[in-house]
Amino acid sequence: MKTSTGQSTRAALAASMLVVSHALFGQSATVPRIEPSAAAVAYGVSADSLSWEQALDLALWASSVPGLGGPKPAEEARTADARQAASRLAASRKAVTDAAADLARELPPxxxxxxxADFVLRFMHRRFLKSYSERQTRLDLLTESGRYNCVSSAALYAVLALSIGLDVSAVASSDHAFCVVRADGMDYDVETTNPWGFDPGSKKEFHDSFGTTTGFAYVSPKDYRNRKTMGVKELFSLILSNRIVELESSRRYSEAVGLSVDRWTLLGSPAEGDGAYGELLGRLLNYGSSLAMAGKESEALAWAGAAVAAFGPNPRWTEFRGTALNNLVVGLLRRSDVGAARARLDAEGGTVPPRMKEELERAIAATELAEAIKAAERVARTDGWRAGLAALDAVNASSADPKALADARRVFRGNRIAELHNRFAALYNARSYAEAREAAAEAVAEFPDDTRLKADLETAERALVSSGAGR
Structure with missing residues (x-):
């Protein structure tokens, strides 16, 4: 459990990053909330032993806290939606409070x-539970509709059991949750989805109906590897966890971020190996990925920077930034915006894997060379291949691919030689042998090792001799 100081530091850090996120992404209704809600901070620093009223408030908060948030005018808290939500929570709270009072009266002295503990389970089923719904994880909706799953029914059972002074905790398996009651010196499992679920291993009625109702298999106390014991606070945090899954299944990634921040804060577990941290990191990354997949790589990189500043670095962020930067730089290069690509690599290169930075450096250099070759070709088309070759020679050879630059020079040189040869040929064919000899001599001076130009010079000299002009 984190100390109060640790929780306050984490809350203050995340809250400070809210300003960053809104500066980056504006005041959109879909801005992720990366600061924990006040309730998450308050319950996060509290002990796990809650009164039943505190447990009820925590379960209702986990069922209803919004995923989005951010700086809002005070009047927004008084909107019709906010009033309606507050009214529904008040009704749910009253329903459970009234039930707790009736339970205390009806419990045999x-x-x-x-x-x-068995009486609480049967009372809860009579009073509230009507139909099993695998994804209905919220306590407020349970009290309204009677629909429940393992988490929402376990949450209600925990509250009611606490209200009569029972010692209750919980167990989670890979896909299921239920309660455990310490009673008369023994621990009893309570499968809350079933009215016969108290000490279920001993009841035929339970085994006849449980799997048919829920689709799950009962995890007995002997199966230690598949049982994770948890307190009431962590049990209620599963409401948040299930809501997160539902949000992401609907691609509401920004809302899932806020709930993950709250669950992480509630459980007071910042360690990288912790489940709440892993869930938080995954939701942060998923929101960033949703930006990148929408072609918003710049926003994705800004989001990564804000998330790392708020919650710390992780190798997965390094890979994410590398992928996002790669897509951004490649897109800029395809638009021939080499300057912008270079600027982004200079700004973000220190945050990506070294191999990725090297690959992008090579891609930018290749594009710079390609652009330089195109520019030299434009010069050649207007001023000739000699000027084009000079333009190509001005390319920074240290950053370019040596082979690609050499290939380009070979082409430009060949075109310049062809240009000189054609000039010679035109004069020679016009029987202007003296001018042809002069042109050939200039060509050989420019490319003394080229055999074709030397042959042109020899041809011109022979023609001059034959014509008598060379005597």
Whole structure:
């Protein structure tokens, strides 16, 4: 459990980053909330042993806290939607509070703790639970509709059990959750989705109906590897976790971020190996990926920077930034915006894997060379291949691919030689042998090792001799 100081530091850091996120992404209704809600901070620093009223408030908060947020005018808190949501929560709270009072009156005074735990389960099913719904994880919706799943029914059971003074905790497996009650010196499993779920291993009625209702298999106390024991606070955090899954299945990635921040803060577990941290990191990355897949690589990189500043570095962020920067730079290069590509690599290159930076450096250099070759070709078309070759010679050879630059020079040189040869040929064919000899001599002076130009000079000299002009 984190200390109060640690939680306050984390909340302050995340809250400070809210300003960054809004500066980057504006005041959009879909801005992720990366600061924890006040309730998450408050419950995060509290002990795990909650009163039943605190447990009820925590479960209702986890069921209803919005994923989005940010700086808002005070009057927005008084909107019709906000009033309606507050009214629904108040109704849910009253329904459970009234039920707790009735439970206390109806519980037989002579009941043992184990009998009381069983009584709570049957009372809850009579009072609230109507139909199993695999994804209905919220306590407020349970009280309204009677629809429940393992998490929402376990949350309600925990609140009611606490209200009569029972010692209750929870167990989670890979895809299921239920309660455990410490009664009369023994631990009893309580499969809250079933009215016969108290100490289920001993009841035929439970085994006949449980799998048919829920689709899950009961995880007995002997199966230690598949059971994770947790307190009530962590049980209620599963409401947030399931809501996160639902949001992401609807591609509402920005809302999932806020709930993940709250769950991470609530559990007070910043370690990288912790489940809440892994869930938070995954949601942060998924939102960033949604930006990148929408072609918003610049926003994705800005989001990565804000998230790392708020929650710390991780190798997965390095890979994410590398992919986003690669896509951004490649897109800029395809638009021939080499300057912008270079600027982004200079700004972000230190945050990506070294191999990725090297690959992008090569891609930018190749594009710069390609652009330089195109520019030299434009010069050649207007001023001739000699001027084009001079333009190509001005390219920074240290940053260019040596082979690509040599290939380009070979082409430009060949075109310049062809240009000189054609000039000679035109004069020679016009029987202007003296001028042809002069042109050939100038060509050989420019390219003394070229055999074709030397042959042109010899041809011109022979023609002059034959014509008598060379005597």
């Amino acid at each position: 002579s009941a043992t703790e184990a009998e009381a």
